Amino acid sequence: MxxxxxxxxxxxxxxxxxxxxxxxxxxxxxxxAVEPSRKGEGARECAACSAPDDAYIWVGERWRVRAMDRxxxxxxxxxxxxxxxxxxxxxxxxLAAELGVMTVRLERAIRSLDGVARVHVNRWxxxxxxxxxxxLARPYGRLQLRGTFLSLWDSILPPISEEQWRENLALVxxxxxxxxGRPLAEPSRIRWQAPSSIAxxxxxxxxxxxxxxxxxxxxxxxxxxPVGGEDAAAQPSDESTGEPGRR
Ligand SMILES: [Zn+2]
Numbered sequence: 001m002x003x004x005x006x007x008x009x010x011x012x013x014x015x016x017x018x019x020x021x022x023x024x025x026x027x028x029x030x031x032x033a034v035e036p037s038r039k040g041e042g043a044r045e046c047a048a049c050s051a052p053d054d055a056y057i058w059v060g061e062r063w064r065v066r067a068m069d070r071x072x073x074x075x076x077x078x079x080x081x082x083x084x085x086x087x088x089x090x091x092x093x094x095l096a097a098e099l100g101v102m103t104v105r106l107e108r109a110i111r112s113l114d115g116v117a118r119v120h121v122n123r124w125x126x127x128x129x130x131x132x133x134x135x136l137a138r139p140y141g142r143l144q145l146r147g148t149f150l151s152l153w154d155s156i157l158p159p160i161s162e163e164q165w166r167e168n169l170a171l172v173x174x175x176x177x178x179x180x181g182r183p184l185a186e187p188s189r190i191r192w193q194a195p196s197s198i199a200x201x202x203x204x205x206x207x208x209x210x211x212x213x214x215x216x217x218x219x220x221x222x223x224x225x226p227v228g229g230e231d232a233a234a235q236p237s238d239e240s241t242g243e244p245g246r247r
Contacts, residue, residue, distance in 0.1 A: 151215075
């Protein structure tokens with residue numbers, strides 16, 4: 001209780017660090033002996049395996065790409081998933097090779113959008129067992145967003161406009177479809193006439209979860225919300241905090 005907390009590291013004073021003011025390093029919990037199951041592991045349902053193709057912006061024979069369920073602070077946040085229920089280290093050679101091709105293709109597609117300087121590619125995998133890679137677009141000129149805090153900034157910045165978001169999704173989907181597969185995101189001018197029905201469709205496809213996952217941090221569930229109570233980890237079915245499009 002009276003332990004002297006470690007001093008905060010230098011990166012808290014970097015321009016890219018999103019917070020300022022007095023900061024303290026959190027006390028680290030003791031390590032658990034057995035980690036709780038991730039989604040799609042043990043008895044936990046796999047949201048990716050049960051998600052229909054229309055929850056995605058592009059689908060192919062062995063890969064699918066999906067977006068968040070609404071615009072976030074970055075110009076584009078996408079997730080690349082394998083169709084097969086495999087984790088990164090379990091991919092057979094064919095899929096491993098294709099993952100490289102898909103990663104490069106998706107990076108190019110996102111980088112081709114107006115106002116995108118860089119595309120960060122992340123794989124955490126602490127929340128779900130089913131392979132999923134994150135692609136985060138860093139806006140051009142926003143030097144403070146460079147580096148590892150980009151996923152935090154996604155939740156901090158005001159969301160981009162719905163119209164811009166849909167346009168970006170449609171462009172990426174069309175780009176991917178040039179190489180095969182099926183684009184499912186349409187240009188916003190088509191959807192524009194009935195935005196409320198689209199919003200209804202989207203929330204329906206999110207299967208009415210109360211999960212308000214907006215942005216990478218919440219959606220990824222890589223850093224789970226505190227679920228209160230010591231036995232939260234023992235009741236994983238109650239800790240659904242994210243990944244709305246995959247339910
Ligand atoms: Zn799965």
